[in-house]
Amino acid sequence: MRFLCSPFSTLALLVASLSSLSNAQSGVGIRLKQIKNLVTFGDSYTDVGPGYSSNGGTPWPIYTAGYAGVKLFPYAKGGATCSNELTYRPFPPLFGSQLPKYFEEKGSLDLQPEETIYTLWIGTNDVGSNALLTGNPGTKASLVAVTDCMVNWVKVLYESDVRNFIFQNMIPLETVPIYAPVSWPNKFWTAERNSTEWSVFMRELVLSGNELTKLKLEALAPKLPGAHIALFDSHSLFADMYSNPGSYLNGTAPVNVTGAIDTCYYEVGATSPRSCVKVEGDANRDSYLWYDELHPSEQADRIVAREIAEVIEGKENRWTSWIS
Numbered sequence: 001m002r003f004l005c006s007p008f009s010t011l012a013l014l015v016a017s018l019s020s021l022s023n024a025q026s027g028v029g030i031r032l033k034q035i036k037n038l039v040t041f042g043d044s045y046t047d048v049g050p051g052y053s054s055n056g057g058t059p060w061p062i063y064t065a066g067y068a069g070v071k072l073f074p075y076a077k078g079g080a081t082c083s084n085e086l087t088y089r090p091f092p093p094l095f096g097s098q099l100p101k102y103f104e105e106k107g108s109l110d111l112q113p114e115e116t117i118y119t120l121w122i123g124t125n126d127v128g129s130n131a132l133l134t135g136n137p138g139t140k141a142s143l144v145a146v147t148d149c150m151v152n153w154v155k156v157l158y159e160s161d162v163r164n165f166i167f168q169n170m171i172p173l174e175t176v177p178i179y180a181p182v183s184w185p186n187k188f189w190t191a192e193r194n195s196t197e198w199s200v201f202m203r204e205l206v207l208s209g210n211e212l213t214k215l216k217l218e219a220l221a222p223k224l225p226g227a228h229i230a231l232f233d234s235h236s237l238f239a240d241m242y243s244n245p246g247s248y249l250n251g252t253a254p255v256n257v258t259g260a261i262d263t264c265y266y267e268v269g270a271t272s273p274r275s276c277v278k279v280e281g282d283a284n285r286d287s288y289l290w291y292d293e294l295h296p297s298e299q300a301d302r303i304v305a306r307e308i309a310e311v312i313e314g315k316e317n318r319w320t321s322w323i324s
């Protein structure tokens with residue numbers, strides 16, 4: 001008894017009980033098994049088709065839905081930016097297309113706020129070529145405006161009673177073949193360019209953009225009572241896959257984080273490729289980090305799916321911090 005009442009043991013008990021508090025008990029995050037539905041927004045990284053997959057195989061949301069045992073409601077579309085009023089591209093943007101479609105359909109979907117989580121993974125096209133990186137004729141977009149737009153996704157959905165969010169930040173795009181220092185003219189860009197400068201500028205856009213969205217989400221969260229907002233650090237996850245590929249890439253070929261499974265080489269300014277190379281066989285493909293010059297591979301996406309599934313199940317996750 002005397003031992004149990006000593007200041008040391010009281011402190012030890014307090015520490016033990018604090019660290020055993022689950023997310024839900026502390027009012028932050030979600031409970032185990034709370035989530036039954038997953039609603040996804042974003043660009044090609046998250047698009048599930050029909051008839052299209054940016055990794056040449058199964059996209060991550062389909063894996064996640066399977067891993068976590070939840071129902072998928074996919075709204076992400078390839079080529080999307082946050083808003084075509086900021087960075088115009090001829091694809092269905094988040095604002096102006098994906099959100100309107102969701103609001104139109106939501107009445108006929110059984111999505112209880114408590115049981116449903118919403119994800120957004122966007123920015124690759126907003127900061128990319130033909131947008132912030134190279135300038136976007138006719139618009140005056142900035143990283144400030146684009147990150148406002150991304151964070152506004154939380155606000156707009158919250159106002160329609162959505163409560164659970166996962167915000168996936170941008171990956172280190174300066175390591176993706178199209179934006180890497182050592183690059184080549186490819187199907188996404190054949191014009192003359194200085195790939196060293198592209199890579200340097202891209203790194204700045206991604207790091208600054210991710211810091212801006214984090215700070216803006218932290219400032220927004222206290223104004224949204226009852227909301228649970230997770231920041232999923234895709235940037236650190238992909239940086240780790242790039243530096244420690246052996247921990248993630250499990251194919252039979254040597255691990256490869258600089259090339260791509262499906263790539264074509266162009267001459268500068270050419271409209272058709274000089275040559276194309278496609279890595280055949282799932283066992284070889286799973287050694288690659290990138291599917292093509294712009295997109296993660298299916299194995300990279302399985303890793304994303306596994307990590308997001310863990311968050312959805314209400315477990316602790318190495319790449320995730322709950323802001324509220």
Ligand SMILES: *[C@@H]1O[C@H](CO)[C@@H](O)[C@H](O)[C@H]1NC(C)=O
Pocket residue numbers: 194195196197
């Ligand atoms: C590309 O840009 C880098 C950094 O500004 C510069 O050092 C290099 O000389 C440029 N390369 C070419 C071919 O212009």
Ligand SMILES: *[C@@H]1O[C@H](CO)[C@@H](O)[C@H](O)[C@H]1NC(C)=O
Pocket residue numbers: 254255256257258259260261277279
């Ligand atoms: C990575 O893959 C590309 C495309 O298949 C290939 O050209 C390149 O040599 C590979 N790099 C390494 C380091 O194996």
Ligand SMILES: *[C@@H]1O[C@H](CO)[C@@H](O)[C@H](O)[C@H]1NC(C)=O
Pocket residue numbers: 250251252282283284286299302303
């Ligand atoms: C690599 O691991 C994934 C699970 O992350 C598995 O589905 C896939 O079949 C594995 N690939 C190979 C070639 O073993």
